[in-house]
Amino acid sequence: MEKVSSWDRKIVISELTQGRDLASELKNQLQPAKSREACQHLVEKILSSYDNALSLLNCMALIENPSQGNGLLRSASPRSSDGSDLIDSKDLVIKKRKTLAKWSAQVRVGCGTGLEGPFDDGYNWRKYGQKDIFGAKFPRAYYRCTHRHTQGCLATKQIQKTDEDTSLFKINYKGRHSCIRETEKQKKENSLILKKEEGDEEEIQRHEAQQKMIILKNESLELDTKEEIFTSFEFPEPVNESNFSASYSPSFLSPATSESYFSRMNHFEIHHNLRTSESDFTKIISDPTSVTNSPFEDLDLSIDPGVLDPKFLDTLEYF
DNA sequence: GCGATTTGACCTGT
DNA sequence: ACAGGTCAAATCGC
Structure with a gap:
């Protein structure tokens, strides 16, 4: 039986607190001298915080009172000793899986790094399976967040070496990290x-x-506005010394993610900002799965993942 | 001993 | 029916 965890509550409190703080900051920024871009950026962050909090609250409501949901969660659910409905954890997991955001990335592992697999993206992953894929030369490895059981984090990723280029890995991410x-x-x-x-x-x-x-x-700090937007992202410490390049290529946005952070930013800003971040950029790799009518059409996001916050990656590609 | 990985079995979706 | 995804017992490695 899944219960609303104290982690969930803390995340909601944190998101709402952040929203309040950002709104307060926006109030300061709204003075005439402040840049429009900086204000827009703050608005995006505020909306993102409230989106996250609302999503969590909706999810909690479903868990605590499945009768308010669409009924899927109630089917064949066992009952607890006090007679209340228990959510079938299997149903819940399936429902969550179906609605999980997905995106993909391609990562090149530099020659001579001695690495057998792609980079450490800052999260803790645990391998739970490997499968030979029909028509593919290399098997696909399945990873889930190490904190799945302790924090209920449903994030997973699949890593597969591409047929054409053995130093190039395709990574499919599924689900945002709810772990802390x-x-x-x-x-x-x-x-x-x-x-x-x-x-x-x-x-x-x-x-x-x-x-x-x-x-x-x-x-x-009288920053260039674009840099100001860019530097406000949170970057983790570099996670390893290997040289690689990655291409994060949005395929298309789900209705839910059309409200996400980057979808509200304009194309140029994303492109510009990410270009600014290039460090060991070597080659842009286009993703064949990209859909041409994407709002991010022609967008090549070439990033050094060593300096990229996975939370940030969460917003990049959904399909 | 404990956590991570491996791998065959099993489950699910199409 | 089949391919892809996940589970879980066995094994590995620190």
């Missing part, structure tokens, strides 16, 4: 949530003062 990686920043945020729950006003005020300092610091 304990980076230093996240540890601070989690501890702040706890402090708020515990009513530690002193700590909250200290944190808010720090946030204001950060905003002031950003305001004092």
Whole structure:
């Protein structure tokens, strides 16, 4: 039986808190001297936060009261000892799988790196299967998030060496990570949530003062607006030394993801910003699965995944 | 001992 | 029926 976890609650609280903080920041940015792009960017982030929180709340509502859903979750569900409906965890998993976002990437592993498989993308994956694929030279490996059981994270990925180029891997991602990686920043945020729950006003005020300092610091930097948008993304530390290039090629957007962060940004900005990020860029690899009527048509996102936040990758390609 | 990987069996979707 | 996806027992490696 799946219950709404405290992780889910914390994520919702975190998203709503972030939305509030961003709205507050937007209020500052709305002064006449501020750039329109910076304001737009903040609006996108705010909407993204509220989208995430609402999605989670919808999901929680379904879990806690499946009768409010479309009925799929109720079929053949066993009952708990107190007579209430239990969700058949299998049904729930299938329903979740069907609605999980999907996207893909191609990654080239540099020669002489000694790597047998593609890069570490910053998340913890656990291999759970491998399958020979009909008509393909190389088997497909199946990975799921290590935190599936501890945090209920349903993210999975499939990695397969391409037939044509043995140094090129096709990676299919399915599902966003709902797990929380304990980076230093996240540890601070989690501890702040706890402090708020515990009513530690002193700590909250200290944190808010720090946030204001950060905003002031950003305001004092007269950045090019495009760079300003770009640098506001969160990048993890480089995860390994291997040289590789990747191409993230949006196929098409699902209705749900049409509300996602990048779909609200215009084509040029995404292209420009990602180009700015190139470090060891060597070659653009076009994805044959791309659909030509995509809002991201002709968009080549060539990124060094070593500096790319997987949360950011989550927004790139859906099909 | 424990977590990760391997791999054959089983399940699911078309 | 078949290919793809997942499970889970056995095995590996630290």
